Amino acid sequence: MKKLLFTLLMMLIALPASAQIIVIQADGYIDVASGELITPANIVVDNGIISSVNPSSLPGDAEILDLSGKYLLPGFMDMHTHVTLDFFTGDHWTTAAVMETPADWALYGAQFARDMLMAGFTTIRDAGAWPGFPDVAVMRAIDRGGIIGPRIIPAGHYLSITGGHCDVTGFAPGIMELGPKQGIANGRYEILEAIRYQAKHGVKVIKVCATAGVMSRGDSPGAQQYSDEELNVIVEEATRHGLKVMAHAHGSEGILAAVRAGVASIEHGSMLTPEIVREMKARGTYYIPTIHLNDIPLPPETPEWVVKKSEYLAPYVERSFKMALESGINIALGSDAGVMPHRDARLEFHAMVSRSMSPLHALQAATVHAAGLIGMQGELGQLKEGMLADIVAVRENPLETIKTVEEVIFVMKEGVVYKHERTK
Numbered sequence: 001m002k003k004l005l006f007t008l009l010m011m012l013i014a015l016p017a018s019a020q021i022i023v024i025q026a027d028g029y030i031d032v033a034s035g036e037l038i039t040p041a042n043i044v045v046d047n048g049i050i051s052s053v054n055p056s057s058l059p060g061d062a063e064i065l066d067l068s069g070k071y072l073l074p075g076f077m078d079m080h081t082h083v084t085l086d087f088f089t090g091d092h093w094t095t096a097a098v099m100e101t102p103a104d105w106a107l108y109g110a111q112f113a114r115d116m117l118m119a120g121f122t123t124i125r126d127a128g129a130w131p132g133f134p135d136v137a138v139m140r141a142i143d144r145g146g147i148i149g150p151r152i153i154p155a156g157h158y159l160s161i162t163g164g165h166c167d168v169t170g171f172a173p174g175i176m177e178l179g180p181k182q183g184i185a186n187g188r189y190e191i192l193e194a195i196r197y198q199a200k201h202g203v204k205v206i207k208v209c210a211t212a213g214v215m216s217r218g219d220s221p222g223a224q225q226y227s228d229e230e231l232n233v234i235v236e237e238a239t240r241h242g243l244k245v246m247a248h249a250h251g252s253e254g255i256l257a258a259v260r261a262g263v264a265s266i267e268h269g270s271m272l273t274p275e276i277v278r279e280m281k282a283r284g285t286y287y288i289p290t291i292h293l294n295d296i297p298l299p300p301e302t303p304e305w306v307v308k309k310s311e312y313l314a315p316y317v318e319r320s321f322k323m324a325l326e327s328g329i330n331i332a333l334g335s336d337a338g339v340m341p342h343r344d345a346r347l348e349f350h351a352m353v354s355r356s357m358s359p360l361h362a363l364q365a366a367t368v369h370a371a372g373l374i375g376m377q378g379e380l381g382q383l384k385e386g387m388l389a390d391i392v393a394v395r396e397n398p399l400e401t402i403k404t405v406e407e408v409i410f411v412m413k414e415g416v417v418y419k420h421e422r423t424k
Helices: 002-014 102-118 134-143 187-200 228-240 252-261 274-283 291-295 304-327 342-353 359-365 368-373 402-406
Strands: 021-031 036-038 041-046 049-053 063-074 076-081 121-126 151-154 205-209 244-249 265-268 286-288 391-394 410-413 416-420
Touching: 041 063, 063 410, 076 286, 076 342, 076 368, 102 121, 102 134, 102 342, 102 410, 102 416, 121 368, 134 151, 187 228, 205 228, 228 244, 228 252, 244 252, 252 265, 252 274, 274 304, 291 304, 291 342, 342 359, 342 402, 359 368, 359 402
Parallel strands: 021 063, 076 121, 121 151, 205 244, 244 265, 265 286
Antiparallel strands: 021 036, 021 041, 041 049, 063 391, 391 410, 410 416
16 A cells, blocks of 8 residues: 555656646736737736746647637626625615624625626725634645635724714623724824734725714715824824725715825725815825715615715716716725625726726726735736736626626736636
8 A cells, every 4th residue: 555655646647747837828918007909819927927028939849729710808807895794685784893702793704705706806805894803814725725716805893983884883891892902092102002003913905984984874875984183193003004094985074184194095085175186196196086985875775874974965976976086186986895795896997087087097096006005016916027927817808898806717916817708
């Protein structure tokens, strides 16, 4: 028996290694920086890196992936997700925080991360989770190959004032009372403790709830919650740890205060003003519109207080998107997946284009602009030599038919193929 096992082992060692070099051949690829459709497409991938694009000669020992009739794009990037949360199944979200555990949420994350990868999203920035760092756990499981999913930049615990939008509210005193270690922090010293605890446990971005919101208690979704001084402390301390800050902000005063404090991005930005837009443009602040949310009817189980606030904000959201588009401020795609089924993050493209954004601009929002926001523009967001091989394929030219991105038929992340539909 031992001799047989030894013989089998030696046979395995003697087998030739699987091809490290892959050539993806397609009808064309989109140069998202220039807006050109380049034909044909021969992209050479070597050990997870794009080593050349349309070289004069192809390596003879490469594995050929034939995607004839298809078009290639950089892997999509979603800058606002909740990969461990289910806010779209009835009224489940109203009690999940006190009836489930971080283990439950991490298991949701394993499922939802896979859904997003299969939809073409190879990188996501996660915008907060219930306490216990389940999003960090999912990131680590993906990084070590235990589960499949996008590259994740997790925010861990939301930063919120006591009783604010990102606190757990509505229950009797003593139930789910949170503090700085869970992100509920008031004043300078609690904020310092909260951010340092986040950094200790592996978050890659800080999420602050600068204003009230829709899916939380309270009548005014736009009211500023953190003071100007507190927002300055948050950005200052996060920067000290090498972390950028993303700010949930609906109301004008809170948006402006967050922008002036130096946050990297405004999430939702429902009530922009010309003054805010000028300030964002001057500072290079990104706008994450999550505009598809305005197209989704609320489930019948939605609490009335959520319905009223959503209806109140809807016209402001439309005006703000138009203002942002006309101003030329930085826009990156963010879906708020988790409030909708995660695979439906793909619908954000058409939602933006249906509101007068060009297909190219929408693609850039999910590639080069998103890469710039997370500081990975030298590694992600384009199909060019030296970039990580995050590549998706669609059936039609997305510059002409943006809805084709809703049916991704091929997904590669860092040179590994996770999806390859061979149908015509």
